[in-house]
Amino acid sequence: MAGKHAGGHARGRDEHAPAHGHGHGHGHGPAPDVAVGRGPRIALTALLVAVAAATLVGIVHWWPDSGRVDKLQGSMAFTAQGATYVPATATKVEGRCAQVGASGSAGCGHVAAKVADGPDRGKAVTVEVPPEVSEAGLSPGDSLELLRIPGANGQPATYSYFSIERNTPLWLLGAVFAIAVLLVARLRGLMALIGLGVAAAVVGWFLLPAMLSGHPVVAVAVVAAVAIMYVVLYTTHGVSLRTSVALGGTLAGIALTALVAWYAVGDTHLTGVVDEGGGVLIAQVPGLSLQRVLVASVVIAGLGALNDVTITQASAVWELRAAAPDMGRAELVRSAMRIGRDHVASTIYTLAFAYVGTSLALLLAVQLYDRPLLDLLGTEEIAEEVVRSLTGGIGLVLAMPITTALAALMVSGPRTAYDGHGEDSWIV
Incomplete structure (x- = not known):
């Protein structure tokens, strides 16, 4: 019995250790406790605290100019005077x-x-x-x-x-969606809805007004994306080191997506003007670069899929370590990568089909032209969707191995003595 108890320390909670239950306190399903290295835990915590502080500074520094925004909002007459x-x-x-x-x-x-x-x-x-x-x-x-x-x-x-008048059916559809989420996902679904509400508030109260205020569009989008991910990940999945690993991978994915999108949009010379709305923005908001707005849209559009991949990958590493405490770190990474490859492949399809679905009318119209589809890939409308899909996919694909490596570094090697600080602990 003593030997069995000692062996269990590699992945179980010590019966004498304090119960650190931050993630469990939110009602999420119990996650397996694995030993985590003290050094990696301290480094990850310090990194995330620093990024959070920088994000708050960015929000304060680029907070919207209410005077300018109020002047722009309502500056265009929607219809004839008196109507x-x-x-x-x-x-x-x-x-x-x-x-x-x-x-x-x-x-x-x-x-x-x-x-x-x-x-x-x-x-x-x-x-x-x-x-x-x-x-x-x-x-x-x-x-x-x-x-x-x-x-x-x-x-x-x-x-x-x-x-x-569509408000009534739209509100009804939203209510059905919320009820379905709550019935199936229960408390975790509630937390996800709260996170979604906070994300909407960030977009409506910070992202869009800050862009109209003349602040750097891409920087504002990155700050907003990071703030959203901090809230969404911790509210939905609980405050734990496992969630923090996923957040670290997500932050890397956001940075890579923004970098790739910046160069891709510039190299393809996309203007970002594909409809009447672009022309209106150019006329009414002097200095606003629709190229940069396109880059920002790529960053924001990829957040959902990016979050999905990173949280799943972090969970995969935790579960593998808990199930196989004797597994070497290299084999742990290889096993997690096999899971990640399957997930990434299906997510890439999700992204591609999502963009095809939103552009279906455009693709149908293209079929009417007397030129082959491949010859029309360079047109603004189609090239923008191609760049958006490929750029978001690159950031997502690269975030998977980054999250895997970060998670593998966080959990201790095979049969490492358990120190009483499991995946839910923030004690350093």
């Missing part, structure tokens, strides 16, 4: 006209509606809508948003279609 948006309820929907050239005939591509608010509340109006709108499932009883333009010289106001 207002009023809610309405559809009462009759007519689809595409049967005959070519008859789009202007009464009833074709039109929606009859009743104004629900404003000075003309209760008034019945008929507005013209694009055929695809009326054929997208619009039916009587659906809520619309109409544009009301006051009449001149005593003439009645005129109405035109603006959009379908």
